[in-house]
Amino acid sequence: DNNVTISKGLEGIYIANTTLCQIDGAHGKLWYRGYPIETLADKSNYEEVAYLLLYGNLPKKKDLETFRKKLISEREVPESIADIIRTFTGRMHPNDVLRTCVSALPAFDVDMNDKSVEANLERAIKLTAKLPTIVAMIGRYKRGKPFLAPSSTLSHAANFLYMLNGVEPDSESAKLMDLMFMLHAEHGSNASTFSTLVTGSTLADVYASVVAGISTLRGPLHGGADEAALNMMRAIGNPENTETYIEDALAGKQRIMGFGHRVYKAYDPRAKIVYNYLKTFMTKTTDPTIERLLEIALRSEKLMEEKLSKTKGIWPNIDFFSGPLYTAVNIPSDLFTPVFAAARVVGWTAHLFEYWQNNRLFRPLDNYTGKLDIEYVPIDKR
Numbered sequence: 001d002n003n004v005t006i007s008k009g010l011e012g013i014y015i016a017n018t019t020l021c022q023i024d025g026a027h028g029k030l031w032y033r034g035y036p037i038e039t040l041a042d043k044s045n046y047e048e049v050a051y052l053l054l055y056g057n058l059p060k061k062k063d064l065e066t067f068r069k070k071l072i073s074e075r076e077v078p079e080s081i082a083d084i085i086r087t088f089t090g091r092m093h094p095n096d097v098l099r100t101c102v103s104a105l106p107a108f109d110v111d112m113n114d115k116s117v118e119a120n121l122e123r124a125i126k127l128t129a130k131l132p133t134i135v136a137m138i139g140r141y142k143r144g145k146p147f148l149a150p151s152s153t154l155s156h157a158a159n160f161l162y163m164l165n166g167v168e169p170d171s172e173s174a175k176l177m178d179l180m181f182m183l184h185a186e187h188g189s190n191a192s193t194f195s196t197l198v199t200g201s202t203l204a205d206v207y208a209s210v211v212a213g214i215s216t217l218r219g220p221l222h223g224g225a226d227e228a229a230l231n232m233m234r235a236i237g238n239p240e241n242t243e244t245y246i247e248d249a250l251a252g253k254q255r256i257m258g259f260g261h262r263v264y265k266a267y268d269p270r271a272k273i274v275y276n277y278l279k280t281f282m283t284k285t286t287d288p289t290i291e292r293l294l295e296i297a298l299r300s301e302k303l304m305e306e307k308l309s310k311t312k313g314i315w316p317n318i319d320f321f322s323g324p325l326y327t328a329v330n331i332p333s334d335l336f337t338p339v340f341a342a343a344r345v346v347g348w349t350a351h352l353f354e355y356w357q358n359n360r361l362f363r364p365l366d367n368y369t370g371k372l373d374i375e376y377v378p379i380d381k382r
């Protein structure tokens with residue numbers, strides 16, 4: 001049919017109403033449940049943002065305390081999850097190990113037949129609590145270090161760094177991690193949230209839907225971009241090489257990972273928050289490796305602004321500046337995508353529950369362009 005309009009990559013297609021997140025791509029603005037991201041980044045914390053996204057409103061003190069305690073009580077993972085980590089880490093990417101662990105979690109669900117709102121919310125909270133543990137364990141195992149039991153006092157972000165690095169983080173590192181978790185918690189109908197919804201729309205369970213989200217996050221066009229961006233900064237190596245490297249890459253029609261966005265045609269507000277953080281951080285750090293990475297990041301941003309941002313609307317997205325900062329808190333680059341997943345699980349599940357309130361199976365169309373009624377030729381005559 002020649003009259004069909006194909007929306008490549010579903011650009012411009014609305015799939016549902018939502019009260020979770022609003023993105024103003026033209027002006028580079030973002031709200032979680034109506035709260036500007038800048039306000040949340042400045043005043044809130046990951047636990048509160050997770051509550052806001054899952055329950056729809058900011059918690060009262062007592063509710064937040066209960067929610068925090070619940071998350072803390074769910075941090076541990078069953079021994080067989082540790083076995084999966086031991087078996088597969090080293091053989092595949094940490095994001096694939098995380099996905100495999102989440103695939104196994106239904107085995108520990110009290111009653112998979114219970115599809116009540118309460119049971120599903122319970123699953124979302126458990127996943128939110130356990131994903132950072134699993135990611136930290138994968139990181140420990142890769143470094144040949146023994147697993148650590150989760151802390152029963154540290155915040156969500158601080159506990160993650162503690163379980164990964166084996167030392168309680170200083171307040172600056174904990175604050176940075178908390179900020180990164182907050183900024184990655186939710187982002188509308190992005191690819192991984194959409195695939196979570198596609199899977200959920202068949203009335204598959206929460207775990208299956210989250211596994212779809214984790215899988216979709218993996219690629220460099222989505223959650224894998226920060227790892228790819230850091231790899232580029234490492235390849236640049238010396239800040240003096242930044243401009244030549246990027247100009248050559250652009251001349252060779254390569255994409256600069258961490259730049260561009262389907263919805264933002266202005267500076268991604270999350271990237272701006274991270275950029276400001278990075279500039280202050282730069283004045284404080286004394287680690288030469290981090291200093292170099294930060295300088296490369298800043299020089300790249302400046303050059304890209306001249307080359308692509310102002311002319312083509314290709315601005316930095318959140319993934320560009322994350323790498324140097326994650327490196328500063330000792331997170332290896334192959335954990336970036338699973339860390340993103342651990343933060344985003346709240347957004348995925350919150351969208352899923354919202355969608356299930358008014359569920360309809362996703363079933364788009366594709367336009368057939370082949371021939372019809374072709375004669376079947378027996379195999380020995382082809």
Ligand code: CMC
Nearest residue numbers: 220221222223225254255256257258259260261262317319
């Ligand atoms: N570097 C160089 N050129 C780019 C880039 C980039 N990062 N991004 C887009 N372009 C160019 C692209 O080559 C194309 O040019 P032309 O029209 O001359 O062929 C034009 O911009 C439009 O590209 P598109 O792929 O059709 O645009 P899209 O709406 O599908 O892009 C994107 C969205 C995120 C896939 C793309 O910008 C990209 O590949 N960026 C790099 C990967 C990245 O940073 N992803 C993270 C996104 S934000 C966080 C997250 O979701 O995980």
